Amino acid sequence: MKERMKIPRQRMPEQDPKVRVGNFYEVPYGFTPEEAMKEAQRCIQCKTPLCVGGCPVNIDIPWFIRLIEEGKFVEAARKLKETNGLPAVCGRVCPQEDQCEKVCVVGKKGEPVSIGRLERFAADYEREHGEVSIPEIPRWTGKKVAVVGGGPAGLTVAGDLIKKGHKVTVFEALHTPGGVLVYGIPEFRLPKKIVESEVDYLRKMGVDIQCNAVVGKLETIDELLSNGFDAVFIGTGAGLPYFMNIPGENLAGVYSANEYLTRVNLMKAYQFPEYDTPIMRGRRVAVVGGGNTAMDAARTALRLCPEEVTIIYRRGMEELPARVEEVHHGEEEGLKFALLTNPLRFIGDPEGRLRAVECIRMELGEPDESGRRRPVPIKGSEFCLDCDVAVIAVGNGANPLIPQTTPEIKVNKWGNIVIDTDTGKTSKTGVFAGGDIVRGGATVILAMGDGRRAANALHEYLAKGNPGVS
Amino acid sequence: MFEIVEKRHLAHMVNLFSIKAPLIAKKRKAGQFVVLRLNEHGERIPLTIADSNPDEGTISIVVQEVGKTTALLSNMDKGGFIMDVVGPLGKPTHIENYGTAVCVGGGIGTAVTYPIGKALKEAGCEVISIIGSRTKDLLILESEMRSTSSELLITTDDGTYGYHGFVTAVLSEMIAKAKKIDIVFAIGPVPMMRAVSELTRPHGILTMVSLNPIMVDGTGMCGSCRVTIGGKNRFVCVDGPEFDGHEVDFPELIRRNRSYLKEERMAMEEFVYHEGATCCERKET
Secondary structure (H helix, E strand, O other): OHHHHHOOOOOOOEOOHHHHOOOOOOOEOOOOHHHHHHHHHOOOOOOOOHHHHHOOOOOOHHHHHHHHHOOOHHHHHHHHHHHOOOHHHHHHHOOHHHOHHHHOOHHHHOOOOOHHHHHHHHHHHHHHOOOOOOOOOOOOOOOEEEEEOOOHHHHHHHHHHHHOOOEEEEEOOOOOOOOHHHHOOOOOOOOHHHHHHHHHHHHHHOOEEEOOOOOOOOOOHHHHHHOOOOEEEEOOOEEEEOOOOOOOOOOEOEEEHHHHHHHHHHOOHHHOOOOOOOOOOOOEEEEEOOOHHHHHHHHHHHOOOOOEEEEEOOOOHHHOOOOHHHHHHHHHOOOEEEOOEEEEEEEEOOOOEEEEEEEEEEEEEEEOOOOOEEEEEOOOOOEEEEOOEEEEOOOEEEOOHHHHHOOOOOEOOOOOEOOOOOOOEOOOOOEEEOOHHHHOOOOHHHHHHHHHHHHHHHHHHHHOOOOOOO | OEEEEEEEEEEOOEEEEEEEOHHHHHHOOOOOEEEEEOOOOOOOEEEEEEEEEOOOOEEEEEEEOOOHHHHHHHOOOOOOEEOEEEEEEOOOOOOOOOOEEEEEEEHHHHHHHHHHHHHHHHOOOEEEEEEEEOOHHHOOOHHHHHHHOOEEEEEEOOOOOOEEOOHHHHHHHHHHOOOOOOEEEEEOOHHHHHHHHHHHHHHOOEEEEEOOOOOOOOOOOOOOOEEEEOOEEEEHHHHOOEEEHHHEOHHHHHHHHOOOHHHHHHHHHHHHHHHOOOOHHHHHO
8 A cells, every 4th residue: 555655646748838839639648558557556446435426427436447557458448438438538628636536535645546547548548459349239128319419418328328228319410429529629638539439439339320400490309209209318518608798899800719619629720721611810819718618719729829829817827717737738838828807898900800909907806606706807907918819718608499499498597408406307308408508518527427317317217118208 | 411403503603502401491491591511621601591392302502602612512513412401590580471571682692582582472471572683694583583572673783684773772762652661671792781771771661681690500609600789799590690680780790701801712712723713703714
């Protein structure tokens, strides 16, 4: 035990910051087998592991880590996949420092075990060594489930239910499945080929994925239920991006983070004109917001923009909600921070193109309802920041398409679907929901956790032989 | 993949495509649009559905060559395949028996006016249509528009056909003659929709326009298509595409539509360089 505690946390090699700002390749290279086995030895195999409880999908963390320690990498990946359909994704994008690694006992006296990196290692090893095996699918139960939205929540539901013997069709509005994994999270944080292979795995298990299918416009939820589906899961994700409602927000050059990231990630605008979708690269880019989406947009901008990228955030560095790792990566890549700063208006040229943003300095006052100190403007501290591209990353509202066409599904005042949190059940019989359409704006793993719970409840619902409409 | 089952040349650089898309054909209503992507490297562009045939499972779109994607599409033929077609998107036109409805179509906007006029006629409206183009050769869907209208007026900017002048002149005359007009639908280039809206505003005639901003996803996720309507930010893809023309900030829409002029020109030049002069415009030059 003491021996184990002495091993230092293994460093994961990364692309040099100066080099990587010039490309879209993934930043960390991942562990070698030797590094992974060494890191795995750091796990003290707690009898009552806190890390499992810290994981939204309750992966048996000590078990898969032990398998890595023993050099059984493929077995480790399969162990992971018992509870997590997308380990290669989660190993990269989960905020482990707030989940499993936060409660890791080893971390109490030093640095926690790199659970996320080990997860990534096992999943990558299995995929890269062609060892991915398709689990045996039980005989068809006779039930069919429609999954609306092919993002993390929907793909989790699809994987879980197909393994239980139900037929699953995923309806995806975009031309590629993956949701935020393909349109939102940048290539340098999550290579798209990984998402493709995860989706491919689902297809091989028998999940039917229909792209270009906008439920609510093509078929409504009611039509799905009367056209042969026994139940529906809604995982339509984040919806309409919020803007700040300040002057000049519709100038050319002002993007929502969703648009900016979709153009670059999904449409590959960084390869324009080889790909047809353009993006304004800009000389100076301002990104408004302090979350992970803001960080993704800013680090994307660094790879497109020759001069300067600045994060504008109304609170301080300590309050920045983005992952520490991402902020650190951004800083290494030359990202600038205008903290305690809030935009007042965007200023354009006569052609309607963005030229600058006028901001005001803020100071932190009394704590607000979120418990964070409320930023208050400092009178007379207005100043201008030159920028020709601005990206607004201040969150998303709910997409109205499903509630518009299925009014029985209860939504809250923000338009998010109301569910029973243990089961994902909505107010409409046979209809379940999870992910950002419920939460408003959260993480991949929380959406997957929702999917997991909903899949269990869906399975129970279908097994009762009470499909409602059939 | 979506098969092109018919291609019809309508006018100089304007083609009608019928595309096999049975589900969309069954569901679509007047005023709605599709977003399409031609190939793996393609961009997503919105195009309004001009017509549909649910029995044959086809929708039709009218395409004018204005950039690389539309040029590429115009080079495609019957039997070709479009990689992605998604729809029907946007809210359908609100159709009811308004009384007298004037449908104004400018350029290929006529292709959007046509299904609206057709639906209005079916709802019992008296439909008067005014369609205009720069010159006679660019006029489209004349016989289709005639079939949905009790009266069809035609204008050309150069006087080669019909009334010599703009659609607004004809509409203005109609209003001056104290013709009772209950609603106007104006669809065409942004300056035309703006001019029609300005014309009807002092007379208090409800005027609906169909907007054509730059879009990416078309389902409300990206906000690229936002336009100020009555002082509020609205998303054309989910809140529109039709809005009260008297509330639309047209200058803003024009400016936003010009966001990528430089990139569009660059894409076109690169396309011509690689593909050679194959489109009709370049055949002439």
